[in-house]
Amino acid sequence: METAARDAALFEDADFAADDSSLFSDYATPLSQLVSGITWLRPQHICRDPCLFPESRPEAYPKQGILGDCWLLCACNMLLKSQALLEQVMPPRQCVWGERGYRGEFRFRFWHCGVWREVLVDDRLPCTNNTLCFSRCHSTSAFWVALLEKAYAKLHGSYEKLWAGQVCEAVVDLSGGVAERWSLKSAVDTPTGRSLLPELSEEMRKRSYISCCVHSTPAGVSVLGEFHALSVEEWTDVNTTSGGRVRLLRIRNPWGRRSWGGAWNEGGVGWSSLDPSFSQDLLARTQQGEFWVDETEFQQDFDEVTVGYPISDDFHLQSIYTGSSLPHTKHMCGRWVKGHSAGGCRNNSSYGNNPKFWLRVGEAGEVLMTLLQCRWSSQRSYTQLPPGGSKSTAQHTQYQAIALHVWKVDRKHFNLVQTLNAEPCASSHTHAYEREVVVHTHLSAGLHLLVPSTFTQGAEGDFLLRVYATSPVGLSAVKVKAEPQCVGGDWETVMVSGRWTAGSTAGGGRNFPSHGQNPRVPLTVTYDPGGTNVEVTLRQHSSENDLQAIGFHIYKVTDSEAVSMVISGAVQPSVSCVPHAHSQEVSVRCRLPPAGYIILPSTYQPDCSAEYTLTIKHRIHRKALSSQECLGQTIQEISHVSVMSL
Incomplete structure (x- = not known):
């Protein structure tokens, strides 16, 4: 009771x-x-x-x-x-x-x-x-x-x-850190194009968490089946009796039994090549469910490894490549929204619509960036804890293929279209159906542009962008003017400098017969995705005390009329920036159908001399890239079960 x-x-x-x-x-x-x-x-x-x-x-x-x-x-x-x-x-x-x-x-x-x-x-x-x-x-x-x-x-x-x-994924969920998956079969899938084993220093082999898995049944080990994960507990190099050297790895099977029949199992032929004292010592280290393999066996019989970045007691990440501490961190959330910020991969003209972030690097150094797509796996509520970091029911198969690209930029001379058409200085290489993709690189000091993307245009989802670095970094969203009605394409910018010269090209406004004498700047509109597709800004280079009243008109023309067209007060412009204003700069944003146009910048009064710059932005189909993107390998799930005797 x-x-x-x-x-x-x-x-x-x-x-x-x-x-x-x-x-x-x-x-x-x-x-x-x-x-x-x-x-x-x-x-x-x-x-x-x-x-x-x-x-x-x-x-x-x-x-x-x-x-x-x-x-x-x-x-x-x-x-x-x-x-x-x-x-x-x-x-x-x-x-x-x-x-x-x-x-x-x-x-x-x-x-x-x-x-x-x-x-x-x-x-x-x-x-x-x-x-x-x-x-x-x-x-x-x-x-x-x-x-x-x-x-x-x-x-x-x-x-x-x-x-x-x-x-x-489990490594990240249990640590809040970063983990990478490396293929042992295809060099192109590894971060450096080389084998995993030389990449990790002896210190990193001890401090990192390392797991390995098989995607298919290893030869002679039919009991393992397919898609099974195991842990790498130890790496060691030992001398053979013939004077050679062999690298051995101690593997732990979560089943709690060894299930391995290679050359280094108990009684295997591999031990005969070692001094008996070494053999006894290594065999004595194995616990229940553990076994040894050599490097050749490991490469042949296992398909990939997962490497978790070491985390210090004060929760700073340590680079698995250099061993350096990465104490400077920044995290930011974002979202891909269909019709607004879900621009797809670089094959699409809408790539520039993706969310964009400024990464400011204080000093040249090592930088680790990750892009994690956030999908809630449960609709239940939980207690949010301070601070340790900032709903759907999707399974792994519903992950989007995602990627992260990075460009070095000069903010003073930044042009988005030209930047995105250039080769990035770092990237995740291909879009992959992973919950998180990782980019490890060294970046110079200064400003960098980060663009997270899905492979498919219009694919929606939330994401978390994480940055870890050896030097101080700043991370902020790129603020752009809202274009809610306009989808697809990129902005191309052209700047034209000129001068109104009294008695020649200073024709004045449309109220004067000489209006047609003003400079003519051609504009060809080729793309109308809907909404604003043209923005024109006129800036005069005069002191505040000598400002002219300025404005401009845009006229539709044919190719043959661009120079010879007679413009009088009877010819109606397609768009006008009026009334003329005594200001340093005037501008207009508009929608023009595809056609040929000329822009006539003018002062209000004729014969007023001044220098100006006309900045013309218009939507274009994004230029084709020299290399087209392709999807990475489909994610493999590790799910093998052990039949337990009860």
């Missing part, structure tokens, strides 16, 4: 109930076979003395159950390498079983779209035959993995939503 009363007083999470609604979303995975076969038990009903963490660290490592979330469990290994990260995700001093104040509730934090979000769960866990059916620790009495998995499932909407995913 006392036990029943205590259990009745424990917290029960109504937002993530202990029933099928928390297990399933659409019954589209093999998990649907468990319908009505699950019981929910608290840890004290599963084992005698439950705890969060066992005394032995190897016993704390995750072990996969019948849920295909090896991608999440590999990222959980990262938390065991950093106490600071572990306490960020799982706040310390929570009341556990047997302690006074225990209520059966646990808090976790996940970094989600720029914000650390707190998720509260009860400790009722899905079981079959009184045993956890999903993830657990190697120690059957430790429950930090099972509880974290439940909180992450709540964040996503259900356990089923964790079936298939990317290690890099």
Whole structure:
């Protein structure tokens, strides 16, 4: 009776109930076979003395159950390498079983779209035959993995939503940092076009979090199947008895068993090439579920790696390329809106409509930029935490193909059209169906233009732009004049300088017979996407005390009339900037149909001498680029399941 009363007083999470609604979303995975076969038990009903963490660290490592979330469990290994990260995700001093104040509730934090979000769960866990059916620790009495998995499932909407995913996404969600995916099969997919292995220094191999995965069944290891993720725990170079040198990698399988039959498994032929003392030492380092492979095996049998950037205890990123600290950070949110700021890739004339950002770099140095598309995976509400960063139900397959391009610019002489038609100084190379794309580069001091884009024009979505650098940086949105009625195309700018000369080209306004003597500036309109497509500005170069009354008229002409057309008071202009004004500058914005035109700038009174500059902006189809963009490889989801004996 006392036990029943205590259990009745424990917290029960109504937002993530202990029933099928928390297990399933659409019954589209093999998990649907468990319908009505699950019981929910608290840890004290599963084992005698439950705890969060066992005394032995190897016993704390995750072990996969019948849920295909090896991608999440590999990222959980990262938390065991950093106490600071572990306490960020799982706040310390929570009341556990047997302690006074225990209520059966646990808090976790996940970094989600720029914000650390707190998720509260009860400790009722899905079981079959009184045993956890999903993830657990190697120690059957430790429950930090099972509880974290439940909180992450709540964040996503259900356990089923964790079936298939990317290690890099889980690494970011558990750290708030940055992770990169590198192919081991195609050099063009790597950041430098070279093999991964030489890229990482010995220090970075120790400090970075590294995972590897197979996309297809490795030769002779049929039990692994396809799309399975594993963790790289150690890299070491050892001397062979023949005087050579071999690089070995210790791999951890989240299934908790080795499942590997290569040359370096226990009893494999590889060990005979080493001094017996070295062999014994290396084999003694392996824990349950771990095995060794050499560099050649690794390259041949694994398809890609995920590398998580190291994070210091004060939460500064460290470059995996140089080891430098990247303490200066800036984050900004943005949105692609159809018909306004969803310009698509550089193949489209509307590319310039995409959101644009100024990045100011204080000193030349290393810069890491990421573009993350924000899609909420659950409609539930969570507590937003200060500060750790700034709704839809989309799955990975609904990600947009995204990319980030960077140009060095001189703000004083900035021309958007010319800039976007030039080669960027850095980019993510191709649009990819990834949640986040990463650009690592070195930038000179000064101003840079950042343009995030989707591959498809009109594709909508929210995004987060992140910048990490070795020197101070500034990040701000490029402010542009609103063009709500105009879609497609880019602005081309032409500047023409001239002079009104008394007795020659100073014809005055339309009230005077000499009006036609004013300078004539040709304008050809070729593109009318709707809305404003022409902007003309006339500026006189006179002192404030000598300003003339200035204005201009735009006349429609044929090609043959551009020079010879007689302009009198009877000829009506298509557009006029009147009345003439005693100001330094006058302008007009208008919509003109495609045709030939001439612009007549004038002073109001004839025979008034002055110099001027006429600036003409008009919409054009964007110039073709020398290289056309193509989509990157489709994202591969890591989802392999281990059949667990219960």
